[in-house]
Amino acid sequence: MKEVKEGQRDISIFRALWKLLAVMVKAAPVLFIVDIVLSVFHGMSWGVETMMQQRFFDRAVGMAGGTVSFWRALLALVGLGLANVICQVLNGICNFMPMVVERRAGARLSAAIHEKIARLEPAVFDDTKRLEDINKAEEGKTHAFWFVENILSIFDFYLPYFLFMGWYLFSLKPILAAAILIVFIPTALAQVIRTKVFSHLEDVSAPQRRKYEYYESCIVDREYFKETRLLGGFFYFKKLYLDTLDCMQRLSYKATMKSNLFELAMRLLAVGGYCGILFLLYDALMKGEVTVGAFAAVFHSVGALYAIMEEVVCGHMGEVAKSAGAIRNFLRFLDLEESTRQGMQSAGWGDIVLENVCFSYPDAPGEAVHNVNLTLKRGETLAVVGENGSGKSTLIRLISGLYTPSSGSVRHNGIETKSLSFASLFARTSAVFQKYQRYQMTLEENITISAVQKGSGEKELNRVCAMAGTDAADPAFPEGYQTMLSREFDGVDLSGGQWQRVAIARGFFRDHDLIILDEPTAAIDPYEETQIYNRFAEISKDRSAVIVTHRLGSVKLADRIAVMKEGELVQLGTHEELIAQEGEYRRLYDAQRQWYGEEQQPAG
Numbered sequence: 057m058k059e060v061k062e063g064q065r066d067i068s069i070f071r072a073l074w075k076l077l078a079v080m081v082k083a084a085p086v087l088f089i090v091d092i093v094l095s096v097f098h099g100m101s102w103g104v105e106t107m108m109q110q111r112f113f114d115r116a117v118g119m120a121g122g123t124v125s126f127w128r129a130l131l132a133l134v135g136l137g138l139a140n141v142i143c144q145v146l147n148g149i150c151n152f153m154p155m156v157v158e159r160r161a162g163a164r165l166s167a168a169i170h171e172k173i174a175r176l177e178p179a180v181f182d183d184t185k186r187l188e189d190i191n192k193a194e195e196g197k198t199h200a201f202w203f204v205e206n207i208l209s210i211f212d213f214y215l216p217y218f219l220f221m222g223w224y225l226f227s228l229k230p231i232l233a234a235a236i237l238i239v240f241i242p243t244a245l246a247q248v249i250r251t252k253v254f255s256h257l258e259d260v261s262a263p264q265r266r267k268y269e270y271y272e273s274c275i276v277d278r279e280y281f282k283e284t285r286l287l288g289g290f291f292y293f294k295k296l297y298l299d300t301l302d303c304m305q306r307l308s309y310k311a312t313m314k315s316n317l318f319e320l321a322m323r324l325l326a327v328g329g330y331c332g333i334l335f336l337l338y339d340a341l342m343k344g345e346v347t348v349g350a351f352a353a354v355f356h357s358v359g360a361l362y363a364i365m366e367e368v369v370c371g372h373m374g375e376v377a378k379s380a381g382a383i384r385n386f387l388r389f390l391d392l393e394e395s396t397r398q399g400m401q402s403a404g405w406g407d408i409v410l411e412n413v414c415f416s417y418p419d420a421p422g423e424a425v426h427n428v429n430l431t432l433k434r435g436e437t438l439a440v441v442g443e444n445g446s447g448k449s450t451l452i453r454l455i456s457g458l459y460t461p462s463s464g465s466v467r468h469n470g471i472e473t474k475s476l477s478f479a480s481l482f483a484r485t486s487a488v489f490q491k492y493q494r495y496q497m498t499l500e501e502n503i504t505i506s507a508v509q510k511g512s513g514e515k516e517l518n519r520v521c522a523m524a525g526t527d528a529a530d531p532a533f534p535e536g537y538q539t540m541l542s543r544e545f546d547g548v549d550l551s552g553g554q555w556q557r558v559a560i561a562r563g564f565f566r567d568h569d570l571i572i573l574d575e576p577t578a579a580i581d582p583y584e585e586t587q588i589y590n591r592f593a594e595i596s597k598d599r600s601a602v603i604v605t606h607r608l609g610s611v612k613l614a615d616r617i618a619v620m621k622e623g624e625l626v627q628l629g630t631h632e633e634l635i636a637q638e639g640e641y642r643r644l645y646d647a648q649r650q651w652y653g654e655e656q657q658p659a660g
């Protein structure tokens with residue numbers, strides 16, 4: 057049996073249309089409806105123009121034969137002119153209106169993506185497949201409006217036109233109405249194939265596109281390019297970039313060739329049908345079944361009909377087909393499973409208890425954290441130490457509630473984190489992350505990002521800056537708190553250590569009962585690091601804190617120390633207790649003492 061891959065279930069074009077329509081109508085309801093009504097009139101105005109042409113030709117022929125007066129012929133000409141003017145005016149309006157709606161709808165669709173991202177579990181961002189879904193959704197969003205507009209135009213513009221023309225041709229000679237079907241069916245079939253081919257293309261090329269965008273950023277982005285150049289990586293990245301581009305082009309070429317060949321065959325069929333209709337028309341004229349005026353108008357209009365059908369099928373339906381894959385990805389993303397933690401109760405501040413906690417990253421082999429039991433008492437400072445990759449960062453993400461354990465439980469004040477809303481979980485939590493952010497904004501904004509709207513007094517800013525070992529009066533900040541920390545926006549850049557102090561000030565600025573510091577001082581010189589920790593210990597006396605650090609000299613300030621090894625909590629106790637034991641902590645401590653040139657104490 058064919059396995060149905062997760063997220064690959066097909067969403068029909070009509071379901072996609074229905075879902076997107078709802079967003080568009082909400083974005084600009086009045087404009088949207090006016091646009092549809094005018095499009096219907098626009099479509100019919102083309103048919104009316106054809107009828108006016110017939111009337112004018114008939115009267116002109118009549119005038120030449122002396123059976124129709126000059127004034128009646130002139131009246132037919134004025135009618136034709138008027139129909140043409142109305143047609144052109146409606147054409148202009150109908151070209152302009154969608155652009156206005158597009159702008160509003162685009163903003164709504166972006167908001168839908170952002171809101172969705174906010175409702176996903178944070179661990180989703182460690183899942184390559186999900187990252188791909190987000191990337192695909194962004195691509196789909198750019199096609200969404202024209203996807204809807206193109207399909208709608210088939211119903212609100214072309215269909216009224218074809219129905220009107222069908223009725224008109226039928227009234228002249230029933231077989232002529234078949235012209236519409238003969239031209240339509242083969243070209244429509246070609247597009248069905250096209251939809252399938254391009255849907256598949258979008259699925260297979262999305263991972264390639266992500267790679268190619270990444271390689272490009274390694275060559276040109278400010279963040280990467282210095283290292284890429286200096287280490288001579290430029291040519292390697294260029295090769296990877298070109299190889300991926302080549303692969304994408306090959307995929308695209310194959311898909312385009314396949315659908316174009318089928319389309320060519322279908323078009324030949326349509327042209328055959330078109331010639332047949334012209335023959336029937338000629339035959340009807342010779343037999344006197346249609347007037348000369350009707351012959352001229354229909355001759356002209358069947359040509360226009362064919363051109364319009366081409367426009368619908370190859371232009372509009374072609375675009376729909378091409379973008380259908382991207383649109384489906386966009387809708388699949390909106391359907392992704394959301395965090396169930398929305399709108400749930402608040403825990404309040406208390407002990408944090410971990411019971412048999414295990415966690416594995418999506419698609420990663422094995423567990424990053426295995427069977428951890430630990431209680432962080434209210435107001436306690438806990439240090440977490442261990443070698444690289446031992447699970448420290450993962451553990452603190454579990455403690456904070458950012459990640460939900462794969463098994464076991466994390467309770468904040470007695471309530472499991474998985475039943476708490478993110479808003480209530482994080483309301484009184486602050487953090488300085490190992491990979492902290494460098495916001496390209498002013499120094500003040502960088503510090504107050506958690507409560508910019510509240511505003512902040514200079515006194516409070518000075519207090520947190522002093523704690524983090526930074527000072528807005530420093531020459532590094534020529535405009536004090538208003539210094540723009542970005543070269544791109546005509547500001548200044550900081551050294552790694554200066555940036556880290558800003559991140560620490562940001563963590564200290566946020567009101568908190570629990571603070572999490574993941575190697576917050578890795579880029580800061582040892583002297584300043586000690587000062588920061590001492591100041592931190594003073595203000596954290598009555599708050600819970602978890603500090604991850606490799607510098608064991610600073611962990612003594614913690615009430616207890618948790619030692620991680622290969623995902624497991626192997627030791628827990630005070631510095632004195634742990635140093636007295638034969639174990640991982642003393643091994644790490646002794647190794648560092650040697651680095652600092654301290655004399656080694658006899659073991660035990």
Ligand SMILES: Nc1ncnc2c1ncn2[C@@H]1O[C@H](COP(=O)(O)OP(=O)(O)OP(=O)(O)O)[C@@H](O)[C@H]1O
Nearest residue numbers: 182417420424442443444445446447448449450451
């Ligand atoms: N996003 C991820 N996806 C898959 N595996 C991951 C991810 N992040 C970490 N891991 C794995 O989980 C394990 C623990 O990683 P973690 O970042 O918690 O270690 P750490 O103790 O903080 O290391 P370091 O001292 O280097 O910061 C490692 O084996 C790592 O390879």
Ligand SMILES: [Mg+2]
Nearest residue numbers: 448449450490
């Ligand atoms: Mg880490």
